[in-house]
Amino acid sequence: MKLISYEHYLLNILQDFTDQLQDKVNTIENYLQMMEYEEDDQLPTNPIEYFRLIRRLHLDYLNWVWYLEQQPWEGLVSNINAIAPEMPSTTDIEEATSGLKLIQRVYSLPTHEMVEGIFQGIHHNTSLNPMECYTIANDLFKEKDFVFALEWLSVGAQMYMADKDNEDLYTQLGVPLVNFIELFVQIQDALGERSLAMTELETAMETWPDQASLGRAHSRLKMSIRIGEESKISKEVPLGVYEYCCTLECRPNLRLFCQYNTTASSFLRLAPLKMELLSLDPYVVLYHDVVSEKDIASIKMLAQNNLTRAQTFNPNRTLAIDPFRTTKGRWINEMEGVMHRMSQLTEDMTNLDLNGSELFQVMNYGIGGFYGTHYDFLGTPNHSKWDFSDRMVTSMIYLSDVPLGGATIFPELELSVFPKKGSALIWYNLNHKGEGDTRTAHSACPTIVGSRWVMTKWIREHPQMFRRPCQTKRDRFE
């Protein structure tokens, strides 16, 4: 079931609950109304009245006990508990928050705009409420990102104050106003603004004299003031090529060109492909409009089920989940009709032999999904180069447009490519000697809006020994 269906399920339960509760209230009110007519301090004077009073107090009374004991919520609570295992985990919420933080940092988005759902000047039909701002601020605080934490908290607190009508609801949902104050004090303490923190805390203690947590915060703060700890603020990292080229398309300042490629393979003589040369050394090209809408739809259909969190090789050369690769992916068998066509296309675009290459990998990046800067080549392990075939070329097809964010970026080359559905980016990871070319370090910038789909293929080096001999004579004697 999709997350959104779980939310509908939960809302329906809450609606059932209020309906059942309302029925109960109606029944009780009816009884009270009925009793109003009978209300009289005098003892009954006639036998009918007397009988009725005795009967009510003997029977109705027991029925009301029974009625009040019947709690409409028991079944509903167990329905909610039944879906508990499917609910997002702490890791999920941490990842969703880190997605937002990453997007904010990489694209320099002002907090108040994000809260209103404005990304890069475009208003999206959404916004955040004070509780959500608090969750983000709290998370940023835990990660010692104090300046941003304070921004999120301040925006959230302003909204809270302006939305007094919902204070009970927010409190019920675990975010009373006093939480904001406590976090504010902790952040100011960490920033070294202790007298400000103390003033705020003392005012809060007057407002909520019974709040034990404020008393504890007060002792902690007094201790910090006595010790006079340094502020924990971290230095601001200046914005660099990465942030710039994730935001705006970057092209190296060379005289490169677009052309119809008719030579990469003999097939292209009949059906040339539109090719844009992006870098000569290392060689990077972008083919435009090479995959049809229909084929893309079929590929996504094949991949849609069983997408699993993508892994990377760790230093021990074992595969593991990696916080720097927040995508879901799936390897696809090449026997299917459409995949056969994709293999043929990749062969035509690269003029390389796909034997021994890895399977196609379809990947889906959700909101905030990214792939940190990395190389695709594996590097020659200790054993001889002859029995190890590295990832010489990466071919990557964009299976979706991305409304905002999601560029592929090569920071060393100051090059970025924004996804365009149906185009293919191809680059050489190895130099002419077959060594990993570190200038090919690349990354997928965080997706801000949309669902980003790509399909990659890593083409191995050995099968190319006749199509693209590895070493030139000159190299050999270097």
Ligand SMILES: O=C(O)CCC(=O)C(=O)O
């Ligand atoms: O999604 C991208 O733009 C890059 C993907 C990538 O680098 C990879 O899968 O190795």
Ligand SMILES: [Fe+2]
């Ligand atoms: Fe890569």
